[in-house]
Amino acid sequence: MTQEQKAETAREAFYARIDPQHMTPLWSVMSGLITPKPRSRAEAHIWHYGDVRPALMEAGELITAKEAERRVLILENPGLRGHSKITTSLYAGLQLVLPGEVAPCHRHSQSALRFVLEGSGAHTAVGGERTHMQPGDFVITPNWAWHDHGNETGAPMVWLDGLDIPLVQFLDASFAEMLGADEQPVSRPAGDAMARYGDGLLPVDFQSTSRTSPVFNYPYARSREALETMRRTDEWDACHGLKMRYVNPVDGDYAMPTMATFIQLLPKGFQTRGYRSSDATVFVCVEGSGSTTIGEVSFAWGKNDIFVAPSWHHLAHQASEDAVLFSYSDRVVQEKLGLWREDRGNN
Numbered sequence: 001m002t003q004e005q006k007a008e009t010a011r012e013a014f015y016a017r018i019d020p021q022h023m024t025p026l027w028s029v030m031s032g033l034i035t036p037k038p039r040s041r042a043e044a045h046i047w048h049y050g051d052v053r054p055a056l057m058e059a060g061e062l063i064t065a066k067e068a069e070r071r072v073l074i075l076e077n078p079g080l081r082g083h084s085k086i087t088t089s090l091y092a093g094l095q096l097v098l099p100g101e102v103a104p105c106h107r108h109s110q111s112a113l114r115f116v117l118e119g120s121g122a123h124t125a126v127g128g129e130r131t132h133m134q135p136g137d138f139v140i141t142p143n144w145a146w147h148d149h150g151n152e153t154g155a156p157m158v159w160l161d162g163l164d165i166p167l168v169q170f171l172d173a174s175f176a177e178m179l180g181a182d183e184q185p186v187s188r189p190a191g192d193a194m195a196r197y198g199d200g201l202l203p204v205d206f207q208s209t210s211r212t213s214p215v216f217n218y219p220y221a222r223s224r225e226a227l228e229t230m231r232r233t234d235e236w237d238a239c240h241g242l243k244m245r246y247v248n249p250v251d252g253d254y255a256m257p258t259m260a261t262f263i264q265l266l267p268k269g270f271q272t273r274g275y276r277s278s279d280a281t282v283f284v285c286v287e288g289s290g291s292t293t294i295g296e297v298s299f300a301w302g303k304n305d306i307f308v309a310p311s312w313h314h315l316a317h318q319a320s321e322d323a324v325l326f327s328y329s330d331r332v333v334q335e336k337l338g339l340w341r342e343d344r345g346n347n
Helices: 003-021 049-062 165-170 192-197 220-233 331-336
Strands: 045-047 072-074 091-097 102-108 112-118 123-126 129-132 138-141 147-150 157-163 176-178 242-245 260-266 281-287 290-294 297-301 306-309 315-319 323-329
Touching (some): 045 049, 049 091, 091 102, 091 147, 129 192, 220 260
Antiparallel strands (some): 112 138, 112 157, 123 129, 281 306
């Protein structure tokens, strides 16, 4: 037996001896723990709304919103099937509330966003205030806030749910409870939060008790008007077109503590420079059409289509007509931890 073989035999015997003590040598696994670049099983993928909507409507025939508690079809990343994840740290699902239904009131540790895709006038209630939702609205449910949804209109209401479920699950910090009533008492008039916090004003003695924005509905009409006004300056970013982030008006930070949310305008014919970042990102086409190349795969998208770009994958957008994209990622968490990194194609 050679010296090398003797050494390997001794190592194997050592590994076998320490295994019952629940120990593993770092040097045998280090290359998989500390990688030179992100190594995720998540894959680039697209869900065309026209393809998934029929399944969502069929779900509406099979189970009520009250029976399901939340009638949602989860968008599972093809590389992460069975884990209820669209990225390694984020969740996405399509929720349906039919006319006359109420999704009963509950609260949980997880923060949630709603991005409205279809329907007009149904409501979400958060912290005693109802907000009526329109397509393109970005609505926040802060963690541990009572919330319920209702649809008094004559048409189905569909929105994208985005939650930090995988992150909270990883931290073993999940708590949830039901209110015991379908709907929470309404204690504030509609529009109260926007009036108090969303018009460049704050109550004189306001002291924030949450890391989440006190404004919980960012209407699309206001966001779209802002984008249209800013486009006149022609200050287009080569990687993003005209991209803005939703903010907390109290401190200017991201609107949510665990999910960064964005909206961007891509004018007709605009093609972005190749870009990649360490935050895997979920995109929704709000209006218009175009295509996005992620790594070696290209996806054509249109209104209400949803697609995901994994961490550190090159992506480039091209707009066939004026297009608006909403997106969310865990960038806010990565920035707070000093981990976020981007490559703007200059290297």
